[in-house]
Amino acid sequence: xxxxxxxxxxxxxxxxxxxxxxxxxxxxxxxxxxxxxxxxxxxxxxxxxxxxxxxxxxxxxxxxxxxxxxxxxxxxxxxxxxxxxxxxxxxxxxxxxxxxxxxxxxxxxxxxxxxxxxxxxxxxxxxxxxxxxxxxxxxxxxxxxxxxxxxxxxxxxxxxxxxxxxxxxxxxxxxxxxxxxxxxxxxxxxxxxxxxxxxxxxxxxxxxxxxxxxxxxxxxxxxxxxxxxxxxxxxxxxxxxxxxxxxxxxxxxxxxxxxxxxxxxxxxxxxxxxxxxxxxxxxxxxxxxxxxxxxxxxx
Amino acid sequence: xxxxxxxxxxxxxxxxxxxxxxxxxxxxxxxxxxxxxxxxxxxxxxxxxxxxxxxxxxxxxxxxxxxxxxxxxxxxxxxxxxxxxxxxxxxxxxxxxxxxxxxxxxxxxxxxxxxxxxxxxxxxxxxxxxxxxxxxxxxxxxxxxxxxxxxxxxxxxxxxxxxxxxxxxxxxxxxxxxxxxxxxxxxxxxxxxxxxxxxxxxxxxxxxxxxxxxxxxxxxxxxxxxxxxxxxxxxxxxxxxxxxxxxxxxxxxxxxxxxxxxxxxxxxxxxxxxxxxxxxxxxxxxxxxxxxxxxxxxxxxxxxxxxxxxxxxxxxxxxxxxxxxxxxxxxxxxxxxxxxxxxxxxxxxxxxxxxxxxxxxxxxxxxxxxxxxxxxxxxxxxxxxxxxxxxxxxxxxxxxxxxxxxxxxxxxxxxxxxxxxxxxxxxxxxxxxxxxxxxxxxxxxxxxxxxxxxxxxxxxxxxxxxxxxxxxxxxxxxxxxxxxxxxxxxxxxxxxxxxxxxxxxxxxxxxxxxxxxxxxxxxxxxxxxxxxxxxxxxxxxxxxxxxxxxxxxxxxxxxxxxxxxxxxxxxxxxxxxxxxxxxxxxxxxxxxxxxxxxxxxxxxxxxxxxxxxxxxxxxxxxxxxxxxxxxxxxxxxxxxxxxxxxxxxxx
Numbered sequence: 017x018x019x020x021x022x023x024x025x026x027x028x029x030x031x032x033x034x035x036x037x038x039x040x041x042x043x044x045x046x047x048x049x050x051x052x053x054x055x056x057x058x059x060x061x062x063x064x065x066x067x068x069x070x071x072x073x074x075x076x077x078x079x080x081x082x083x084x085x086x087x088x089x090x091x092x093x094x095x096x097x098x099x100x101x102x103x104x105x106x107x108x109x110x111x112x113x114x115x116x117x118x119x120x121x122x123x124x125x126x127x128x129x130x131x132x133x134x135x136x137x138x139x140x141x142x143x144x145x146x147x148x149x150x151x152x153x154x155x156x157x158x159x160x161x162x163x164x165x166x167x168x169x170x171x172x173x174x175x176x177x178x179x180x181x182x183x184x185x186x187x188x189x190x191x192x193x194x195x196x197x198x199x200x201x202x203x204x205x206x207x208x209x210x211x212x213x214x215x216x217x218x219x220x221x222x223x224x225x226x227x228x229x230x231x232x233x234x235x236x237x238x239x240x241x242x243x244x245x246x247x248x249x250x251x252x253x254x255x256x257x258x259x260x261x262x263x264x265x266x267x268x269x270x271x272x273x274x275x276x277x278x279x280x281x282x283x284x285x286x287x288x289x290x291x292x293x294x295x296x297x298x299x300x301x302x303x304x305x306x307x308x309x310x311x312x313x314x315x
Numbered sequence: 316x317x318x319x320x321x322x323x324x325x326x327x328x329x330x331x332x333x334x335x336x337x338x339x340x341x342x343x344x345x346x347x348x349x350x351x352x353x354x355x356x357x358x359x360x361x362x363x364x365x366x367x368x369x370x371x372x373x374x375x376x377x378x379x380x381x382x383x384x385x386x387x388x389x390x391x392x393x394x395x396x397x398x399x400x401x402x403x404x405x406x407x408x409x410x411x412x413x414x415x416x417x418x419x420x421x422x423x424x425x426x427x428x429x430x431x432x433x434x435x436x437x438x439x440x441x442x443x444x445x446x447x448x449x450x451x452x453x454x455x456x457x458x459x460x461x462x463x464x465x466x467x468x469x470x471x472x473x474x475x476x477x478x479x480x481x482x483x484x485x486x487x488x489x490x491x492x493x494x495x496x497x498x499x500x501x502x503x504x505x506x507x508x509x510x511x512x513x514x515x516x517x518x519x520x521x522x523x524x525x526x527x528x529x530x531x532x533x534x535x536x537x538x539x540x541x542x543x544x545x546x547x548x549x550x551x552x553x554x555x556x557x558x559x560x561x562x563x564x565x566x567x568x569x570x571x572x573x574x575x576x577x578x579x580x581x582x583x584x585x586x587x588x589x590x591x592x593x594x595x596x597x598x599x600x601x602x603x604x605x606x607x608x609x610x611x612x613x614x615x616x617x618x619x620x621x622x623x624x625x626x627x628x629x630x631x632x633x634x635x636x637x638x639x640x641x642x643x644x645x646x647x648x649x650x651x652x653x654x655x656x657x658x659x660x661x662x663x664x665x666x667x668x669x670x671x672x673x674x675x676x677x678x679x680x681x682x683x684x685x686x687x688x689x690x691x692x693x694x695x696x697x698x699x700x701x702x703x704x705x706x707x708x709x710x711x712x713x714x715x716x717x718x719x720x721x722x723x724x725x726x727x728x729x730x731x732x733x734x735x736x737x738x739x740x741x742x743x744x745x746x747x748x749x750x751x752x753x754x755x756x757x758x759x760x761x762x763x764x765x766x767x768x769x770x771x772x773x774x775x776x777x778x779x780x781x782x783x784x785x786x787x788x789x790x791x792x793x794x795x796x797x798x799x800x801x802x803x804x805x806x807x808x809x810x811x812x813x814x815x816x817x818x819x820x821x822x823x824x825x826x827x828x829x830x831x832x833x834x835x836x837x838x839x840x841x842x843x844x845x846x847x848x849x850x851x852x853x854x855x856x857x858x859x860x861x862x863x864x865x866x867x868x869x870x871x872x873x874x875x876x877x878x879x880x881x882x883x884x885x886x887x888x889x890x891x892x893x894x895x896x897x898x899x900x901x902x903x904x905x906x907x908x909x910x911x912x913x914x915x916x917x918x919x920x921x922x923x924x925x926x927x928x929x930x931x932x933x934x935x936x937x938x939x940x941x942x943x944x945x946x947x948x949x950x951x952x953x954x955x956x957x958x959x960x961x962x963x964x965x966x
Contacts, residue, residue: 021502024816027652028704114350114351115350116348116350117348117349123350207350207351209350209351209353209354217317217735236350239350239351244345244347246340246344246345247340247341247344247345248344248345248346248347248354249344249345249346249347250347250348250349250355251346251347251348251349252349252352253348253349253350253352254350256352257352257356259352259355259356259359261355262341262370263559264363265362265366265369265370266355266358266359266366268366269357269358269359269361269362269366270354270355270358272358272359273354273357273361274351274354277354
């Protein structure tokens, strides 16, 4: 086991941890945590940050009454402070066969690195991290926990995970959304080769449930640029029909389709206040996470 | 269009290379696992027809560029064919030049320093370039014998100047052309390109005389249905300052020589000419008044202190075309002509004797001449009608061959007697109501020429009821049915005149004398003035047959068939002059020629001074440009469509 652990520890990108590990990464929406943490809660609590004055109602705890206001105005007011809680961050990894594409790393492998790095960072700041591998028929899940052994579980699970089968991402995401009861951060790692409308539906579903939605749109360089020098037979990774074509002829149309698809997903994310990051598998993990962490550390 | 390196056309196979490579690539495609198949499928569906058209256009342009390269390397040359490329037409087995080497071809070509002969040869060189593998044959008007060339450059060889150089002779183009066609027939040549190069001087064609022959040539070319193509190339001479000298007649009296010279010129302001008279190598100068355009001048040339026989050369001043500026004479050859009459038919004998008596000072008449008894010499003139022994025949043959002249009349009897110097047809008789009529003769020159006051001889009034047609020699007058009334044959150094009828009342009214008298006197004049062949012309039969003559006025290798001058043989002098007809400047037009030669396979073109008529310019540069254009088009097709749409939007 120790040897396996050291092997899977490679999924945690040290450069990224060094680069972003100093400051906590905060959620963009209030969270419902079980313990005190760095994230804004939807409840008022006893932190140092003043929130508002509220008129005292009999039966409430008189310890929170502002005596100075009573002395000046002869009225009973309660002084309320922002509550800060921990975050439940769920990492949802699309494990369909299409994620097996990419050079030098497959999209699935690259996603694993992202998940492990972020899990490490969140666990370090006391947040709970959960994992769900989205397969065609059933999901492999690790519930969100904040104990240190959680990282071991995640590393182990991811280390043995392999992308396979046809894509049923949308259904799985709907199902998963239903299963998460309280507000949480849902980070989806996928190539999102789905109809934009169904992607929009699932993001709306998540947002309706007050979850913060983050989309890591992982693509390979070849998929983006589509450079081939001779006729090629393209074989569908998910078992569909093959296609023999002259890539130079359809390149323009392919790139147009790809661009349009990306723009639609970005538009959906903008509408739903979700985050969308385009990741290319030949980039470094710290570069890939730069924008994500920058936006959250600033907050 | 034809090619100098046709083997390079195999490179056209390369044109298929882009398409073959494209198909091979499709067969040898790579396999690639792919995730985003939905975009691919959609892109394939949506990839517009234009994209596919662009792809095929690109392939086509590549193929065209390679084709242009292959054609470029095969060194294409332009042709005058109406079609751009004519692959269906076979290569000719023979490319033939029928070449006019008459004297007039020595004139300069318009706007050029080359003469017409040089230009003609250059045109033939260009003409032959189209068919480099074909056999090259030249037939020219002097010798009329085909010369097969191993390579085109031979026509410029010094050694071949005898066959391709300039001459002072005339030319018979219909006969030469006919010889050319005969050779093609005999050699069983299937496909031939014939180029006839000439200045189209009318006297070299003699359309009226050769009408039948030209129609025959036309029919022969037509019958070949395009396998033989005849092209006329008309070379126009430059119109430069020129004087021309001809001799109409001459007479010798005591020690004086009187040539009657015709001097023509095309310069109005010329009033006087300095004439050089060269007598046996002694030069003297005379002044001649000149009146544009033609002056007749009879100078008195004194032969005192000169040898009894000798030669005279008269020269005009130098001008643009000097070959017609000289005239050669011999003198001292005249003697009393001895005319012997050997006629069985008494009427004929009587008429002929009467005519001979009209020239008592010039003619010594022997009415009862016997071939067997008398020694024949070359100054004699024999009038023969009816003789039979083989010894007589041999004697007469030798007499003619040595320069004698004989006038023959047919036998009275209806027998098939033929002689080695003349053959006769059967006796033809016709009723009195419908007589044999004479319709055609040369009214301009020769023994049937019009009189000095331009009156025709009364040949058309002759009433001929009986005739025997002579078969050997050139016809000087024709019956209406095309048969010969009188034939003239040159045999060795002598001449045979053969009548087809007798001055006998049973045969014709020839004895009335209105035709026979002038004709016979003219024959006497012709022979007495020229018993030693004084009025000889280059290229005529005498010059061709005289092989032992040595030039006095020119270089030793000079030949009378080609070059004018004074020649000698066994101390006898012969003056050969430029063909008189060559001084006539009447040019045959295309229309006139097409009256008799209307075949679609006979083409006409005029030589231009700016470029060669059959110049096959190499047009590789055209294909180079085409290749670059195809490559450019291919490159433009390779540009992304977005670039265009982007530019459009900006505009």
